[in-house]
Amino acid sequence: MPYVATRHNSVIAHIISIVFGLIALIILLHLAFVLLEANAGNPLVAFIADLANWFSWLFRDMFTIDDPKVRAVVNYGLAALVYLAIGGILTGVGHRWRTA
Numbered sequence: 001m002p003y004v005a006t007r008h009n010s011v012i013a014h015i016i017s018i019v020f021g022l023i024a025l026i027i028l029l030h031l032a033f034v035l036l037e038a039n040a041g042n043p044l045v046a047f048i049a050d051l052a053n054w055f056s057w058l059f060r061d062m063f064t065i066d067d068p069k070v071r072a073v074v075n076y077g078l079a080a081l082v083y084l085a086i087g088g089i090l091t092g093v094g095h096r097w098r099t100a
Helices: 007-035 043-055 068-096
Strands: none
Touching: 007 043, 007 068, 043 068
16 A cells, blocks of 8 residues: 555644643653752642643652652653653654555
8 A cells, every 4th residue: 555645644743742742841840840849839830730740640659769859750750751652653653644
């Protein structure tokens, strides 16, 4: 079956890449706030923390490490990597999507 490149394949792949990249960025921003000990009472910090917690719900307590900063790096870093990997895989599939 020959590959037929369409404009829609590229647009869908870019949208998927952007969405998963933004999710990873939110998680990494929260991780930076944790490492830099940002004020948890700040509305922006709290909003990013809520979003990051929602997106990384599977990974938040995956590893129980005594140091809270190391625990955050491992758990939230793993969540960000998984989102980037899933986004990369889906983007690759979107670029290779074949149409008749």
